[in-house]
Amino acid sequence: MPTEMDTTGLIARARAGDHTAFRDLVQGHSHELQVHCYRILGSLQDAEDALQETLVSAWRSLAEFGQRSSLRTWLYKIATNRCLDMVRAGSRRPRIAPPVPEAALPDPTGAGDTPPWLEPYPDVLLDHVVDQRPGPETRYETTEAISLAFVTALQLLPPRQRAALVLRDVLGYHAAEVAQMLDATQESVHSALKRARATIDSHLADSSGTGSRRPARQPDTAAEHRLVARFTDALERADLDALIDLLVTDVRLSMPPAMVEYRGIESARRVFAAVTFRPGRSYRVVPSRANGQPAFGVYLADPYASVHRAYCVLVITTAGDHITAITCFGTNVMTRFGLPRTHPGTE
Structure with a gap:
């Protein structure tokens, strides 16, 4: 990861049109940004598309980056809003298909809440994510915040609630920072978080099989x-x-x-x-x-x-x-x- 002095030099070179400098500037953030997009979108394919559009947008608007926030925060703002645009555009309409076409399934017990666009995220890609120290407002542990149950629960939330919860409770940004990233007021962020947390915690308690919000498991035991x-x-x-x-x-x-x-x-x-x-x-x-x-x-x-x-x-x-x-x-x-x-x- 570039130091602050390196970052300043890379920004200056990238603004002058140096694509290599821009690549060096953002490559340390790319994998974590993709995970961020995956949490919001629930699909690895959509997350890859959102990441590419985020990097293109960052390249084109680098001259507008005034360094009032960190480069990482600025990239997260672009990525978050790109994901919200994708959700609102309706480009991810449900894709319903028979699960096992060659065999008749028994009648299901219910409609289920797993979204049709949900895809798994390979752990091999998580190995590339740079270990970032969580912010002071982190509420969910890293392993919990990438679990299939958590990502599924996020898809149940309206787009703005989804983004607010990930930025605040997973990444640990302050409410004021979240409000700035979403072009919202702190009051609206607090309101969105209150509703989002209730939905998420209820879903996790139901899906854990233990009645507790967090699943009673430790990975790789x-x-x-x-x-x-x-x-x-x-x-x-x-x-x-x-x-x-x-x-x-x-x-x-x-x-x-x-x-x-x-x-x-x-x-x-x-x-x-x-x-x-x-x-x-x-x-x-x-x-x-x-x-x-x-x-x-x-x-x-x-x-x-x-x-x-x-x-x-x-x-x-x-x-x-x-x-x-x-x-x-x-x-x-x-x-x-x-x-x-x-x-x-x-x-």
Whole structure:
């Protein structure tokens, strides 16, 4: 990250048209800005687009940067408002599709609140984010603020509430700074935060499986590793009972872009019996990570070739040694995780 003296020199060179200087100026912020856009938009593809538009806007308006705030804050303001413009433009209309076209699913228990545009965020991209010290107003821990449940809950908020909560409670900016970044009053920011926090905390308590706002889990613990191994084994052995034993009683299953939800262990059993463990099916599973949580690339055996083909990506939410939620994503996200389209048919 450039020092203050380096930054001043880079700004002067970039204003004079030096593209290399501009790249050096912003490259230390690019990854965290992409995560910021992802939180607000819920889609990695949309976040990448928003980041590129943010950098183009910053390049074009660099002459207007008066250095009254830090470069980082100025970039966050541009990124936030670009994301809000994208949401308000309606460019991210729901994309509804049958979750498993080749099989009839049991009737869902409800419509579900997982937005159809939701995508997982590979942990490998989080490894590139520069560790920034949270601001004084941070309310949510870093791991919680990238979790699938948190990002889903953010999508339930109106755009301005969403942005205010992320800027204040995740990044830790003061209310006065948030108001300036959103071109709003401090009073309106406080009002937006009050409503947003109530929605977020209620959703997190409901999705945690513990009744608490924060999920009872720690990432990368030995218990989680054991759970990942047991989950992988149950899928590859097509052992329905073993898989069901890993679930909490009120487990939630969702599968964007379909806005349906299966809640409860009996609903989960019906879904897995009707679809996942249909006679003649076999799988290979490749563990991964997304949103700070365990994830899995799942491959279905091709009956006509000695190979398993990409089937889906599963992301699980855990509490201790049990699974509280499973979210199933289509094969279109697999390349983001570096997962191949096929898996060998034999070990």
